[in-house]
Amino acid sequence: MSGTTPAAAGILGCGYSLPSTLRHNNDPVFSRLSRDPADNDGFDTVAFFTGARERRCLADGERIETHMADASRKALAQARIGPESVDRIYGYGSVPDHVTPNTLYRVHHMLGLSHETLVVPINSEFSNFLTALVLATEAVVSGNARHILIVCGSNWTQHLDYSKGHAFGAGDAAAAAVVGPSGSLQVVDHATRTHSDQYLSLTMTTRFVGASGTAHLPLDAQGLPIPTYSMEAAGSEVYQSILLDGLPDLVNRLLDRNGVRSSEVSLITHQGSRRLLDHWADRISPGAYLESLRELGNMTLATYPVNLACHFTTITTPYVVLAAVGTGCHLTAVLLAKRRVPKVTETRGTSTADLGL
Known part of the structure; x- marks a missing residue:
């Protein structure tokens, strides 16, 4: 070092x-x-x-x-x-x-x-x-x-x-x-919001799974119980309230305090649902929305770096925002800026440089 x-x-x-x-x-x-609400x-x-x-x-x-x-x-x-x-x-x-x-x-x-x-x-x-x-x-x-x-x-x-x-x-x-x-992409600012009163709404633990009274305990190859994700009844309310509107509110405030227009931003968010993505696109109005729900589904924690890696060399906006939802229950957003670096063009005996993204 x-x-x-x-x-x-x-x-x-x-x-x-x-x-x-x-x-x-x-x-x-x-x-x-x-589709039974009792099971969902x-x-x-x-x-x-x-x-x-x-x-x-x-x-x-x-x-x-x-x-x-x-x-x-x-x-x-x-x-x-x-x-x-x-x-x-x-x-x-x-x-x-x-x-x-x-x-x-x-x-x-x-x-x-x-x-x-x-x-x-x-x-x-x-x-x-x-x-x-x-x-x-x-x-x-x-x-x-x-x-x-x-x-x-x-x-x-x-x-x-x-x-x-x-x-x-x-x-x-x-x-x-x-x-x-x-x-080439530098952290400018970040923001988070934690609703810890809902920390048990989204959990991963060992539990019985199944619908209509036919539950079983998932086991691994050695016969040991394995953890399973669950969104409790409170979790549905979290998705339809805290996550639905809380994420765009957090992103917009982050942009406002840094003087960044949403049109200058390429946005990467959690991608659990087309309904969420469409709502967030409407509330934030980013210059570009970098997502892969149709082709790759919801990759949970890998969603953000996968989409960033897919577009890393082709991002055209001056800023990128990563906006995550998560267990706990929390929201986190990070604002990144593309670094302006000198582009050098060399000719025989001379060189010129100008600034560009």
Whole structure:
């Protein structure tokens, strides 16, 4: 790590990795979906959580860590640094096999990172990437680290009750980013709002699953109970109130206090439902909405870095906003700006430079 403290820090490179297995809307797993409000947290979640046409799913025996490591290698390559240059690795693999350690430690091993590389699992579903991005920027600007790798992976298709409508759009994926001095996308500001009175509305734990009185306890290959996600009755109210209007309110206030017009922003949000995306687009009116719900479904914590990586080299707006919803219950938004760098054009014996994005 260099002893020089940089004036700014930003994202140097991104990468993502997807399982090859496709799951379409006519997949047999969705035959268990129940439209009975009694089975769906008090409202028709099947009608609410729509918009996905296909999604990627881990095959039997396939591990999300493999994709986390692959995405990390792509991010390091784009950033033009090697594993030996990584001072810290932030992020999360969800859902992990163990309460602790998180699978981020396995990714550390798979990448051959130094024994001195600090591993920082961040369990703030689904804002893990956003939180890591803010913390990584602060660490680099303070001079306590030079290059930080952030990687998030989701295997949530293996941890859902497929009688519930919120399971319909789920997809698996992993993505990574490298933060370092003078990256091309730099954190400008961030904001969060926590409604802790609703912290039990969205939970992942071991539980009986099923509809119409035919519940069972999901087990792994060793016969041990595995965690399953649930959105309780209060969760439906959270989605239709706190998340529906709270997210655009938070984003718009973040933009206002930084003097940024929404037309100057490329927006990346949680993508659990087409209804949510359309409502947020109407309330925020971004210059571009970077999302992949139709093709990749709801990738939970991997949604934000996957969409960022897909568009990293083609973003045309001067700003990017990442806006997450999450368990807890919380909302987080991060405002990033594209760094203006000199473009140098060289000719024989002369050189000219001008500023451009």
